[in-house]
Amino acid sequence: MKIGIIGATGYGGLELIRILHTHPHVTEIHVFSSSEQDIQISNKYAHLVNIIDHSLQPIEIDRLKELNVVFTGTPAGVASTILPALIGTGPKLIDLSGDFRIQDPAIYEAWYNHKPAPTDAVQKAIYGLPEWNKPQIQNAELIANPGCYPTATLLSLLPLIKEGLIDPSQLYTDAKSGVSGAGNKPSQLTHYSELNENFSIYKINAHQHIPEIEQTIETLTTKKPLLTFNTHLVPMTRGIMATSYAPLANGATQQQLTEALKTRYANEPFVRIHDNKPVFSTKQVYGSNYCDIQVVVDPRTNRATIVSVIDNLMKGAAGQAVQNMNLLCGFDETAGLDLVPLMI
Ligand SMILES: NC(=O)C1=CN([C@@H]2O[C@H](COP(=O)(O)OP(=O)(O)OC[C@H]3O[C@@H](n4cnc5c(N)ncnc54)[C@H](OP(=O)(O)O)[C@@H]3O)[C@@H](O)[C@H]2O)C=CC1
Numbered sequence: 001m002k003i004g005i006i007g008a009t010g011y012g013g014l015e016l017i018r019i020l021h022t023h024p025h026v027t028e029i030h031v032f033s034s035s036e037q038d039i040q041i042s043n044k045y046a047h048l049v050n051i052i053d054h055s056l057q058p059i060e061i062d063r064l065k066e067l068n069v070v071f072t073g074t075p076a077g078v079a080s081t082i083l084p085a086l087i088g089t090g091p092k093l094i095d096l097s098g099d100f101r102i103q104d105p106a107i108y109e110a111w112y113n114h115k116p117a118p119t120d121a122v123q124k125a126i127y128g129l130p131e132w133n134k135p136q137i138q139n140a141e142l143i144a145n146p147g148c149y150p151t152a153t154l155l156s157l158l159p160l161i162k163e164g165l166i167d168p169s170q171l172y173t174d175a176k177s178g179v180s181g182a183g184n185k186p187s188q189l190t191h192y193s194e195l196n197e198n199f200s201i202y203k204i205n206a207h208q209h210i211p212e213i214e215q216t217i218e219t220l221t222t223k224k225p226l227l228t229f230n231t232h233l234v235p236m237t238r239g240i241m242a243t244s245y246a247p248l249a250n251g252a253t254q255q256q257l258t259e260a261l262k263t264r265y266a267n268e269p270f271v272r273i274h275d276n277k278p279v280f281s282t283k284q285v286y287g288s289n290y291c292d293i294q295v296v297v298d299p300r301t302n303r304a305t306i307v308s309v310i311d312n313l314m315k316g317a318a319g320q321a322v323q324n325m326n327l328l329c330g331f332d333e334t335a336g337l338d339l340v341p342l343m344i
């Protein structure tokens with residue numbers, strides 16, 4: 001299979017190259033860039049020497065049509081100007097950005113501050129959370145790959161809301177990310193001297209992933225959520241931890257909550273439910289496509305603490321995108337993704 005990656009020089013693009021290089025069904029990886037052409041990507045990134053021989057190419061629709069799968073790992077507002085012209089022309093399309101995730105264009109514009117994608121393209125896009133949308137993903141032309149924070153948050157909350165074990169009208173999530181979540185463009189917040197030995201909260205009550213999480217909960221459980229959601233930057237490269245707090249509903253017990261998660265994900269290769277782990281950390285999934293989840297009921301407050309960890313570049317971006325590609329193309333869902341986390 002011939003793969004194209006637009007935004008290949010970005011962090012999501014580089015992670016796609018890392019996974020797809022050894023994928024059993026991928027024969028060619030073509031890399032596209034808006035800023036540099038006719039140079040080897042390995043001139044920019046030495047770790048790719050002898051791995052990717054193709055030069056960076058300009059983003060041309062006719063060239064992209066010749067490929068089997070096209071990934072976009074581009075900033076918000078870019079994929080919406082490229083992918084609609086490719087729908088129905090041949091390649092399967094997988095967008096890592098938020099451009100096709102939000103169904104209501106006014107909500108997209110309000111939270112992303114970009115012009116929304118054409119409505120018909122958004123309506124064709126399938127939200128690529130494989131543990132919840134597998135049949136739709138298998139028949140999709142365009143996948144809206146979920147955001148990193150929504151992946152961690154939704155996988156942990158959805159089964160508990162769906163089974164009526166927690167109250168979705170009072171959800172609180174405190175999420176933390178490594179700095180690669182911000183991409184390869186440096187900013188004041190990600191400058192080493194301000195990141196190192198520091199811990200910041202950012203986009204307070206205003207993160208663009210809030211409508212994505214609420215929309216998905218409502219679509220998949222038919223229950224209307226209300227979420228307070230905040231994000232923090234941790235001085236590490238990879239990893240997301242999402243810690244959510246919710247009141248128990250219908251007298252739910254610890255055993256019921258843990259069983260609901262275990263039952264829901266029993267056949268899902270990338271979700272692991274843990275019991276009684278006194279310590280839970282991002283390194284237990286580092287470099288892998290796993291999402292690890294644990295729920296602990298607090299009988300004193302009658303609330304549950306629900307924690308999940310992912311690698312933002314893997315299950316939060318490129319790993320999940322390849323999982324979606326596998327489903328779209330009828331491959332084993334785990335092809336190319338059978339990676340043991342890099343704990344040490
Ligand atoms: N980093 C993460 O953990 C996650 C990121 N995402 C989302 O995935 C997308 C990619 O993220 P990430 O890889 O981190 O971002 P980066 O900023 O690291 O890379 C984005 C790449 O997009 C290309 N690009 C920039 N502007 C344009 C343009 N106008 N037209 C075409 N290409 C452009 C650039 O490459 P070039 O100059 O060569 O064209 C750049 O390297 C973003 O939308 C991000 O929000 C989603 C989940 C997690």
Ligand SMILES: CC(=O)N[C@@H](CCC(=O)OP(=O)(O)O)C(=O)O
Pocket residue numbers: 076096097098146147148149177178179180181182183208209231233
């Ligand atoms: C650490 C950090 O800055 N993370 C980014 C994640 C960006 C992202 O994934 O954005 P979309 O899903 O909307 O494309 C942020 O919080 O905005």
